[in-house]
Amino acid sequence: MKRHVHTVHLRSHDEALIHRGTVLLEDALHTASFPESGRLLLVRSLDAGKIHSQQSSATLALVLEQRLAQIGMTAVHAEDPAANSAIAVYFRDQVEPYLCLAMRLSNHLSTDEWFWRLAVFNWQANLSRDEGFRRVLYGIMQTAIGVSAIVPLMQELLTRTAITPLLSAxxxxxxxxxxxxxxxxxxxxxxxxxxxxxxxxxxxxxxxxxxxxxxxxxxxxxxxxx
Structure with missing residues (x-):
């Protein structure tokens, strides 16, 4: 499972301990074993707890695995009304964020929720509707599926009679x-x-x-x- 961490906050009065904690956390994130469910899980924040300088990265990896598993069980789907206040949301696969976002743009719904910039490549809040559609189309090509991901996106929008706004953009x-x-x-x-x-x-x-x-x-x- 690929994992991406956007921001890390470590606190200590000793700069050497900050460096040690950074190394341990980086190693732990690389070695931790997370479940391969196929879904895209987005976590707003994860508390790694107190990191001891003598702690091994393997021990820290186990802590991360346990805490992420707990968070994963409480995650809600991104289309859930409570998603914006949830600590974690999920999409069923890599393509779904782009489909959901395109549908929101088509229906003039909010796209300012915290998880869109994590789920959609190069996404920013407060874009014009047309620019948002273009970001969706170009962004989906950056997923692991590649250019072929455009096909299920367009097919689903066509099925939902929601493709015209995207094409018009x-x-x-x-x-x-x-x-x-x-x-x-x-x-x-x-x-x-x-x-x-x-x-x-x-x-x-x-x-x-x-x-x-x-x-x-x-x-x-x-x-x-x-």
């Missing part, structure tokens, strides 16, 4: 950037210099949505001639 600049990210356009290739792409295999609802939302300049992506 994109500009022709986003079009070329997304084509390059997907490997459909080489970095030095001009959009106007490449042949139209055949999309005869794409269902008509997707065609209509792409025509409505994506602006790729001179690139005739929607040419069915092949």
């Amino acid at each position: 994109l500009t022709w600049h986003d079009g070329s950037a997304l084509l390059r990210a997907c490997g459909w356009l080489k970095s030095k290739t001009s959009i106007g210099s490449i042949k139209p792409l055949s999309i005869s295999f794409i269902p008509k609802p997707w065609i209509d949505l792409l025509q409505h939302g994506l602006k790729f300049g001179e690139l005739k992506m929607l040419d069915r001639s092949g």
Whole structure:
């Protein structure tokens, strides 16, 4: 299980003890064994307790494992009304934060809760709605799943009839950037210099949505001639 720690607070009157505690905590976080549940667990804060200078990192790792297990049992789903005040929230997988955030943006709901900046790559509070949608789309490509994570995101938004606001937020600049990210356009290739792409295999609802939302300049992506 990957683990990311954003901020650590250690207190002592002795600078040497602070350094020792930092080393022990870093080693403990690397060696601790956390359950592989597949879900994304976000913890607001975790008290590691008093760290003794003679303590081993293995002993500290056991403390972290026990405390995280306790916190994990009390975690609520990010869509729970109590999520913003919870000490820990979870998403079912890496893609779900982006889907939930896109739905919140679509429905003009709050995106200022503490866990979004931890769950979504490069997320910031107080973004415009359009910029928020773009952060969702570009951010999901930074997950371990990679560019292919766009597919379940777009499919789910399409199913929920919530894809139009996201597509409407994109500009022709986003079009070329997304084509390059997907490997459909080489970095030095001009959009106007490449042949139209055949999309005869794409269902008509997707065609209509792409025509409505994506602006790729001179690139005739929607040419069915092949």
